[in-house]
Amino acid sequence: MLTxxxxxxxxxxxxxxxxxNINIMDDKGTIIASGNRERIDQLHFGAMEVLKTGKPLIIHEKDRHQWAGVLPGxxxxxxxQNVIIxxxxxxxxxxxxxxFGELVKMITEMMLHQALMAEQLEWKQHLK
Structure with a gap:
């Protein structure tokens, strides 16, 4: 669903x-979209931690050494649908x-839900 x-x-x-700058990582921790296009297709080790724990990760400047290639944020x-994607x-x-981080997360999840609903509506129209 997260294309x-x-x-x-x-x-x-x-x-x-x-x-x-916003990065979006897939369910494997690979950056699939970023305001910094050079980062696309790179592994994001902070994201891998979030995927593993299911919890938000806050990275301060002093903590950057814990994950390779991450920036504060x-x-x-x-x-x-109750799955971390x-x-x-x-x-x-x-x-x-x-x-505003939670707001950005909520908007992202709403956009994904809207995309699914549009796809389902298109299928229903197609079947008719």
Whole structure:
């Protein structure tokens, strides 16, 4: 359900509005969309931790050494139909990001739900 196309649209919309880099990682921890295109297809070790624990991961500057190649920020699980299907990461000072991080997560999950509903509606139209 979490396609690169949907992930890129989410990144585009949220990056423009928040003026922060957003990364979206798939269910294996691979970056599939990012405001920094050079990071696409790289493994995100913070996301792998989120996928393993199911819990948000806050990375402060002093904690960066624990995960290779990560930047300070927050990483939140993306839930879809009660399953973690990926991770959304927002780069920046975690104390500034906590307020709207959950909102970005909620919007991401809503966009995925909307995409599923549109796909189901299209199938119903096709079957008629």
């Amino acid at each position: 690169q196309e949907i992930a890129m649209e989410i990144v585009k919309q949220t990056t423009n509005r928040l003026n922060r 927050i990483n939140l699980p993306i839930n879809f 990926g991770v959304i990461g927002i780069t920046g000072d975690p104390t500034e990001l906590l307020e």
